[in-house]
Amino acid sequence: MSKQPAHNHVVLEARSVTKHFPVRRTGRDLLAGRRRTVHAVDDVSLELRRGTVTALVGESGSGKSTVARLLAQLYPLTGGEIRLDGTAVKAARGRSFRAYVRRVQIVFQDPFASLNPVHTVRYHLTRALRIHGRAGSGEAELEERLTALLERVQLTPPQQYLDRFPHELSGGQRQRVAIARALGADPQVLLADEPVSMLDVSIRLGVLNLLKDLKDRLRLAILYITHDIASARYFADTTLVMYAGRIVEGGDSETVTQHPAHPYTQLLIASAPDPDRVVAESEQKETGSGEPPSLIAPPAGCRFHPRCPKALERCRTEPPPRFDLEGGQWAACWLYADGGADRATGRGDDGADHTQKEAAK
Ligand SMILES: Nc1ncnc2c1ncn2[C@@H]1O[C@H](COP(=O)(O)OP(=O)(O)OP(=O)(O)O)[C@@H](O)[C@H]1O
Numbered sequence: 135m136s137k138q139p140a141h142n143h144v145v146l147e148a149r150s151v152t153k154h155f156p157v158r159r160t161g162r163d164l165l166a167g168r169r170r171t172v173h174a175v176d177d178v179s180l181e182l183r184r185g186t187v188t189a190l191v192g193e194s195g196s197g198k199s200t201v202a203r204l205l206a207q208l209y210p211l212t213g214g215e216i217r218l219d220g221t222a223v224k225a226a227r228g229r230s231f232r233a234y235v236r237r238v239q240i241v242f243q244d245p246f247a248s249l250n251p252v253h254t255v256r257y258h259l260t261r262a263l264r265i266h267g268r269a270g271s272g273e274a275e276l277e278e279r280l281t282a283l284l285e286r287v288q289l290t291p292p293q294q295y296l297d298r299f300p301h302e303l304s305g306g307q308r309q310r311v312a313i314a315r316a317l318g319a320d321p322q323v324l325l326a327d328e329p330v331s332m333l334d335v336s337i338r339l340g341v342l343n344l345l346k347d348l349k350d351r352l353r354l355a356i357l358y359i360t361h362d363i364a365s366a367r368y369f370a371d372t373t374l375v376m377y378a379g380r381i382v383e384g385g386d387s388e389t390v391t392q393h394p395a396h397p398y399t400q401l402l403i404a405s406a407p408d409p410d411r412v413v414a415e416s417e418q419k420e421t422g423s424g425e426p427p428s429l430i431a432p433p434a435g436c437r438f439h440p441r442c443p444k445a446l447e448r449c450r451t452e453p454p455p456r457f458d459l460e461g462g463q464w465a466a467c468w469l470y471a472d473g474g475a476d477r478a479t480g481r482g483d484d485g486a487d488h489t490q491k492e493a494a495k
């Protein structure tokens with residue numbers, strides 16, 4: 135598996151992307167003339183490269199799905215921009231949206247909900263091929279392409295699956311069909327929003343390995359969304375950690391999971407039940423002590439400061455920028471200002487300049 139230079143090519147990029155959702159106004163809001171918004175995603179930048187899996191990890195409500203939907207152009211942006219192959223994407227509609235979707239496909243968490251129960255596998259895949267102009271000419275060519283799609287997601291022999299309905303398939307097989315349908319567009323980017331979290335633990339690994347195989351063979355750029363940081367280590371080349379609408383840390387997966395720099399990532403890893411498990415149940419979506427903050431009125435400064443055991447005074451008021459650490463790792467955390475890298479991994483923690491603060495519990 136030699137690495138081709140083109141693997142590093144950035145296909146899809148978010149630059150300082152922001153999404154605020156309006157909150158339905160209550161009587162009190164109306165009286166006060168107030169419009170409140172959910173700050174679901176704030177100032178998020180990320181790059182998806184060909185032949186690379188990027189994990190976006192975070193607890194429930196941190197904004198992961200919103201990022202995926204923004205990248206898929208399913209929502210308009212509040213701010214920032216999305217670039218495809220280096221060109222800023224205009225809010226796409228009609229034909230340009232179709233052209234965009236041909237390049238950037240999304241797979242959702244629940245394959246049962248995303249497949250129509252009254253239609254067969256053949257119908258779903260044929261429709262995808264037709265929409266994207268890839269159905270070929272004539273029956274024989276279509277049949278060939280359907281077979282190829284099912285083989286690519288390892289549903290073989292294909293004839294055994296083509297005429298089945300979603301309910302006649304297992305959860306893992308359904309998710310494979312959903313992936314095959316996405317591949318029907320022959321995309322360069324696959325946005326996978328918790329693709330295995332609804333599946334039995336025993337079959338998760340198979341589906342993740344399939345995605346890995348697609349990454350290598352089709353050189354797909356994959357965004358893998360999960361709240362299971364252990365699976366990110368196993369599966370993703372790069373890991374980004376999201377907290378309350380912002381990305382707080384990034385780097386190669388091995389470094390981020392083995393030497394987490396941000397106190398939130400450290401908390402996330404410390405509270406993972408078993409570091410050796412590869413893909414395990416992670417039902418408790420809340421992590422660590424304290425609650426995630428309200429995104430209607432997010433905490434000033436660093437959004438993690440009310441839960442952070444290492445918060446400094448400035449964390450309460452000043453949002454931290456990204457600080458570059460070694461080997462491409464970075465953290466948005468004031469602990470790393472002035473090259474405070476000794477405190478980096480939280481292991482050599484001297485506690486000297488930590489401001490003790492009352493935890494908001
Ligand atoms: N269409 C919407 N309208 C209003 N608020 C929304 C909408 N979609 C998401 N939100 C809010 O934005 C925040 C982020 O939601 P999002 O679904 O992106 O989180 P998530 O990280 O994917 O969570 P989960 O792990 O539960 O899937 C949440 O507070 C959510 O309530």
Ligand SMILES: [Mg+2]
Pocket residue numbers: 198199200327
């Ligand atoms: Mg989600």
